[in-house]
Amino acid sequence: ETGVTQSPTHLIKTRGQQVTLRCSSQSGHNTVSWYQQALGQGPQFIFQYYREEENGRGNFPPRFSGLQFPNYSSELNVNALELDDSALYLCASIPGVLGQSSMNTEAFFGQGTRLTVV
Amino acid sequence: DAKTTQPNSMESNEEEPVHLPCNHSTISGTDYIHWYRQLPSQGPEYVIHGLTSNVNNRMASLAIAEDRKSSTLILHRATLRDAAVYYCIPYFTWGAQKLVFGQGTRLTINP
Numbered sequence: 001e002t003g004v005t006q007s008p009t010h011l012i013k014t015r016g017q018q019v020t021l022r023c024s025s026q027s028g029h030n031t032v033s034w035y036q037q038a039l040g041q042g043p044q045f046i047f048q049y050y051r052e053e054e055n056g057r058g059n060f061p062p063r064f065s066g067l068q069f070p071n072y073s074s075e076l077n078v079n080a081l082e083l084d085d086s087a088l089y090l091c092a093s094i095p096g097v098l099g100q101s102s103m104n105t106e107a108f109f110g111q112g113t114r115l116t117v118v
Numbered sequence: 119d120a121k122t123t124q125p126n127s128m129e130s131n132e133e134e135p136v137h138l139p140c141n142h143s144t145i146s147g148t149d150y151i152h153w154y155r156q157l158p159s160q161g162p163e164y165v166i167h168g169l170t171s172n173v174n175n176r177m178a179s180l181a182i183a184e185d186r187k188s189s190t191l192i193l194h195r196a197t198l199r200d201a202a203v204y205y206c207i208p209y210f211t212w213g214a215q216k217l218v219f220g221q222g223t224r225l226t227i228n229p
Contacts, residue, residue: 002161004161033216042222043162058216092161111161
């Protein structure tokens with residue numbers, strides 16, 4: 001039990017639609033990251049938010065966007081869904097502050113949201 | 119990003135020790151080495167991390183080579199619940215704190 005919850009657990013959307021996935025982090029965890037995991041692959045970093053501001057992004061287009069709220073919840077939004085967006089989407093929360101000290105901490109992952117685009 | 123090399127798969131028997139190797143020859147001096155595992159249908163789970171010294175916790179031990187170019191995750195007495203994909207991840211935070219997952223090692227435990 002990591003204390004990180006994601007909703008919904010499963011979702012089916014049609015190509016071209018928009019989707020919002022939600023994550024609730026542990027209290028006090030100021031950093032949240034989102035990952036996409038295609039079937040049979042390792043998770044790929046989408047972006048990260050620290051204190052409600054995006055501070056890093058992986059190789060994902062702008063139609064992937066996010067929000068982080070003061071109550072330690074966050075959202076991942078994907079516009080104009082494509083079939084290749086079908087994947088497990090994971091959020092991870094990290095305690096503490098940015099910087100070198102954070103390498104000495106663990107990330108807490110949620111169970112993920114399985115998105116299927118048809 | 120530092121590159122890692124892990125065996126695609128390994129197999130062991132229940133109640134026996136398991137040694138999972140990882141090569142990370144391009145690691146920098148400030149990268150911690152983290153290990154995560156992912157059980158079927160679950161998110162990744164933290165296992166252990168270290169910088170230079172060998173580390174132990176209730177789940178596993180981490181042996182880091184003196185030159186830091188490789189490490190070994192040791193499960194002292196494997197159980198069926200340890201069957202998972204294990205990821206070795208050099209972790210740095212210049213910019214975003216991203217974990218760069220490779221393909222990992224799929225560990226099978228035989229009863």
